[in-house]
Amino acid sequence: MRLRLLVGVSFFCCLSYSLARVQTGRPQAQAGRRGQKAVRRGSTPANDGHNGASIFFQSYKAVQEAKPNYNVIPGNTGHCVFQGITMFDKTVWSPKPCVTCLCTRGEVVCDETQCPVLQCQIKFQPVGECCPVCIDPVHDVSESSGDSPIPNDPSVLDAAVLHVPAQTTEHPRTGRYEVEVERHRKKDAERKRRKKQNKEAERRRKQMEERERHKEEELRRLWEEEEERAAAEEKRKRTEEHRRAEEDRTRRLEREQREMLRAFEEAAVKAQQRLRAEGGDDEEEREDAVWLRGDVFQMQPQVSAPADTPPLQTPPGPSEASEEEEGEEEEGREESERITYSLPQGCTISDVIVSCENAKLTSIPPLSIPELKSLNLQGNAITTIPAGAFNGILNLEWIDLGKNKLLSSGIDPQAFKNLKFLTRMYMDGNLLEEIPQGLPDTLLELKINENNLQEIEENSFEGLSSLVTLEMEGNLLSEGNVNPRAFTALKQLNYLRLSRNHFRTVPQGLPPSLQELHLENNLIEEISEGAFNQSTNINVIVLRHNRIDESRIAPLAWLNHRNLESIDLSHNKLHLVPSFLPKSLVHLVLAGNQIERVPGYVFAHMEPGLEYLYLSYNKLDGDGVEPESFFGTFQTMTELCLDHNHLTSVPTGINEMTSLHFLRLNNNNIRHIGEDNICDPMNDEDLNLVALRLENNLLDPRKIPPNAFSCVRSYSSIILKPQRIK
Template sequence: MMQATSIVSCFLLVSLCIEFSHSDAVALLGRQRRRMRSRGLPRSSSAGHRAPAQPGMEPPAPIVAAPSVPLINIDDGVMGVFDSLIGLAGQESSYSILPGKQGHCTANGMILYDKAVWSPKPCVTCLCSKGEVICDTAVCHPLRCPSTILPAGECCPICSDAASSSDSSIISLDDTSELSGDVPESTELDNANVLPSARTHTEEDELLRTEVVEFKEKEGHKKDEKKRKRKGKKHRQKHKAHRREKQPIARQGLAEEETPYDIHEDDGTLRMPPHSPIPVPPIEAPPLPAGCSTLDTTVSCINAKLTQIPPISDPDLTSLDLTGNGITAISDEAFNGIPNLEWIDLSKNNITSPGIGPSAFKVLKKLKRLYLDGNLLVHVPSELPSTLEEIKINDNHLHAIDEDSLKDLKNLVTLELEGNKLSEANVSPLAFSPLKSLSYLRLGRNKFRIIPQGLPVTLEELYLENNQIEEVSEICFNHTRNINVIVLKHNKLEEHRIAPLAWINQGNLESIDLSYNKLYHVPSYLPKSLLHLVLIGNQIDRIPGYVFGHMKPGLEYLYLSFNKLTDDGIDPVSFFGAYHSLRELFLDHNELKSVPFGIDEMRKLRFLRLNNNKIRTVPPERICRTQFGDDDVRESSEEEETAESRLEHVHLEHNYINTRQLSPHAFSCIRSYCSIVLKPQKIK
């Protein structure tokens, strides 16, 4: 009786072991298949059409029925479809490794029992099923990339470009269940049940993920860095949105999104994603200070109480306005984040020359306009970009300009240095020689006593008002053949200190302003091409005869307001040469007692000012002639036998004129009486 009981117990124990072994094998086989498909294997293949093993490829760790089963060759005649293994669990409920069990297989002289799984050669997995050997060979998925590499322990190559991780040819280990159609196992396989000769699923997956991440980090670092620099703000915004929303990057060919971090289905381990690593965002500059605003490509910080240039990083910025702050220095790195600036306004700050770094402006390769008015500079900043077209350093403390101060500024068109301490003693004659394009120069409110030497050949407009200039020599404008405008008002010039040949031969000089000097007569030897002469605020008491006679095509604008002209100071031929050209004549605020001779002959005169004099009457033919003589008719074909002139405005107010005694023919040539100003008049 006791012996029968023992036999029954042994039989039950054997049956129980068979059931457990069967469950372990099915789970182990399913896991092996999922790992193979994650490497790009097809769902099924024939043992008779196996892909050749990749050269240099290491075989995956075999999963065998016993620790000592070697790698063996399988007869090519044995055929089978590996997908049929999916249904094996339903066909037979037991799995035995005990000797004598029916259905075992023979391979290379060795006995392998039913349900045994082994790898006879690299990337080939076989199964013993009821005496038949069924094998599955790894077939690599085709790659769409220029170059590939074969990671250690893998059957299939991968793209060598880390950026190709988003390509559909590289399949994540986490997506294999979706591609294969397998349903995830509900029963976890304990690591202790795996044979010691094989790697665990967790170890292999961890190794694969580590290798892929390390490779992609090394290969993709440079490319990611270039993309970040090229995309700028857009890249940073995308990265912020990605990090904030915790959303993955979709990959082509996958039906579901991946999360940045996965929890493995077998062991719950936190895993890094197999695709490219998340790029590190560049460090963003702090926001603009209070009082600053942005409009398109311009940042404006006017009167924002800044003490330094704000740290800005925006390569699209072209204009920066920092007017009216308390900035004292400009470091070498101040504009590194905004290298494409074209215009900078730093006016009305407290910037000093020692506070400007020697390379502060060197990075600005596109700078065209630089305004530094109202600071504390004692010399022109060094290393200015050669692209500059306009510089303003008015109202500073500049006390010298040497031959290197303006070097390399060959594109400079406008230079303004007004309100400084410059003079002929501290401005080198070679200071302006590098300026090959300069046409507009302002040196007003300085200490010059003569016209600066070495003016550029290209100069067209020169402003020297509010200096102490006493002389205009013959050599001042020898090389400036293109000069068009000269402004010398508020100086100390006398007519005999202007050399006869100073500017008489200048063919392009059209405007001279000699207001508020010490002139007693209208200067002689004026340029032949002169059109615009301003002599306001001198002590002129005489207009010499024929002084305008040599001018061609003739003077058009003559301003003699606020002088000391009398009736004796204007000769009948004083305006000779300007009769047919003069358009505006200002003789107001003088000491005239009558309307000067010659005005009635000015055929193109439109604006006449005689107000604030001592005029008592207007004779009928002094402004408007009733008819022209025969000689005059021959000279003017436009106005034959007509009494009309082109006068549009006549000012005679603040004189001593009795308007009731004026002749009705005094203003007969004027088109509208509304253009004649006669009131108020002074009381006798």
């Protein structure tokens, strides 16, 4: 304020002086510039003019008047041009400090102040002034005594300056100087105090951080020890449970084996009695007692029964038995020999399972074991299945004929007619060209993968109304050779695999009961509006490794499916996340496409909301994710994978996902992570992130804010290294 007042007064004085010079003529102005230097002195009484001894501060001591130095710049009458700027007449301005210019009648008159040489000990440059002034103190005995010289003794000066009473009225310039000194002193003291406080606060903060770090390490150590103890206890429990289960299984097998042996013994006794009654010889009796031809597989007799022990296993020793006992022992040995039966070479039996895997068989072996439940004939060279091939094992529930050389023409339609308990049949890796006929209606699972199926007719699955699982992967099927009514008979079908075929569209006529459909590794290019119209209960659709473009997906293809929760469209030809996704979708896989953008509100219509989203190995960059891209998933998203893209920053909206547990941002071009990019500092809920991956980016870990990962449960689950910077 004082500076503005001084500048205004100076401009007014210069204007008045210039007007006077104009009136008196230029010679007078020049004479005025050559005038003598004037000496100004002034003093201010310290007691408001009252008599008595007073202390005075001399404002100007031997200060000579500054010499004006006018430079005239000619110009047009009435206006002036100064440094390219036009000034009106009577305009006053200051182009630089201590220089004042006036526009008068087309000429520019500038006055430059020249500072005189001061003869004083204490000089002061007032703020806004051009020249320094003297502030030496003087003593005045009375008001009438006039100005008195001030002693040059420094001690007197200091005493005069330091011991002025509080009521003393100081000269404005002197007072301003002392006020400035005091203000700077106070500011310096305040600055030192604040610096000391900051150091103390920093020291306390470091101590608190150190205590928190030690506390966190201790908690982590205790947690790890508790986890180890829990894992050891769990392992011990599992081991104990496994041991008990093995013991129970062993006891059950032993019991079943004993029952089977008892049944065999009874059957052998009955056969022996029947043969004796018919009068057959010993050789014929032995042939009738043997059930299987080939290598002998003898069931182990009960150890506690002496009559069941073979002669070769009886230890030699003195015989104390009577002739009657010897006769009974001989009869028991004969019965034990009759119980033995043979299996084809390379086959084994365990409980109710016969395995002839890789036994080099060329036909179905003639088995006659009524109790048999499972038969494994995988890895042989069987080419035909004649009628009655399984007549001796009618209680079969499971047959594995995989990796043989079966032909459709080599399977008799009556081969499986009498298997009333068969529920599972595996025929993978054969040479079948069509679905075998005459399959039992009790089948629940049928696998015909890796064959040469070229056609599925309307009646191919006739009678299989109980079938739940059907697999026909790796064949020659397409929409042209699959009859739309072929699946009509499959009333209970839930699981269908048609991968590795030649479909260009989703096959028609899918059953309403279908819940899971696999069509990966085909040639599918579009999804029509009516592709899943009948399959209203479908829950999972797998379409990875096809040729689908987002523009070839009909808007109403699956939008209104209330049960469809999982779609796999990975490794197709998508360029953006498809719109019109099912409202009930929970799991979406879009990895391995060319996706460049996630449109805004593309997930907003889903209820309750998407939980798993995989966008790995795409082409998302900084502009590919909009602020509204993840709208609708903030409360439900659990796992989000954005790795192996071209992102330059953390996408907007991730910090609002309160249920997010797993986040992958590795292998991108992220250079910076803000304090609130991943974790919301305003969110006081429990820590939700379980795992976070950020490796192979362009991050400098030293520049990551300390609170950037405040929502991660454990810092050990954050992967930051390596980065692609030195």
